[in-house]
Amino acid sequence: MNRDKYIQQLEETIMRLIAEKDAALGRIRELEVKNKQLEAEKGELIKNLRIYENPHTSPSMQIVKKKNVSQKKDTPPKKRGAPIGHRGATRKTPIPDEVKEVVAHECEKCGSVNIEKQDECEKKVIIDKPPPQKIKVTQFNRWKVKCLDCGHSFISKDEDCPQIGDLGIYLLVYITMLKFHLRGVTRKIQDFLLYHDDFEISPMGIC
Structure with missing residues (x-):
């Protein structure tokens, strides 16, 4: 995998x-609002219940008015289902990235291995999210070498080993994209790297 494709995948992730x-944050806010509404309704119901169970309240006193069945309008029943011409909301099945052949090697009932594959095949497309890649730690043993022609001595170099610092090129690009998408907030970048990649870094390392 080349670097451009890897960087593009990181950005999409x-x-x-x-x-x-x-x-998720929007859903949490919706649930908080709904929770407050339910608490208010609960308080109102408790209030009415206390009035109803009060020993000084007369049994003939109507606390809650019952609906009059005779007031219901005689309306014909409506046809169930969506109206004609309605655009469905069913998600389209995507094209699979991988096709996996699943063939049993033994009978699930008796355990016999004397089984034969039939012509019938049940296809099922599963949409899933692969786990995030773990931070890879690599040790570079950079050996000192000496040219036997000119006598020059130097430390061997590798294209994936930066000359300055201890962060690789892909991780540096990853942090740079996080700075852009998270608007440069150091605390958010720290939390994101720790939660998603299990990688702890100081604010100075981000800056």
Whole structure:
């Protein structure tokens, strides 16, 4: 995998995770509002219940008015289901990135291995999210070498080993994209790297 494709995948992963985080926060806010509404309704119901169970309240006193069945309008029953011409909301099945052949090697009932594959095949497309890649730690043993022609001595170099610092090129690009998408907030970048990649870094390392 070349660097440009890897960087593009990192950027897509960051955008997807940020969108999932924003959606989760929005859902939390909706649940908080709904919780407050339910608490208010609960308080009102408790208040009415106390009035109803009060020993000084007359049994003939109507606390809650019952609906009059005779007031219901005689309306014909409506046809169930969506109206004609309604555009469905069913998600389209995506094209699979991988096709996995699943063939049993033994009978699930008796355990016999004398089985034969039939012509019938049940296809099922599963949409899933692979686990995030772990931070890879590599030790470079940079040997000192000496040219036997000119006598020059130097330390061997590798394209994936930076000359300054201890962060690799891919991790540096990853942090740079996080700075852009998270608007440069150091605390958010720290939390994101720790939560998503299990990588702890100081504010100076980010800056």
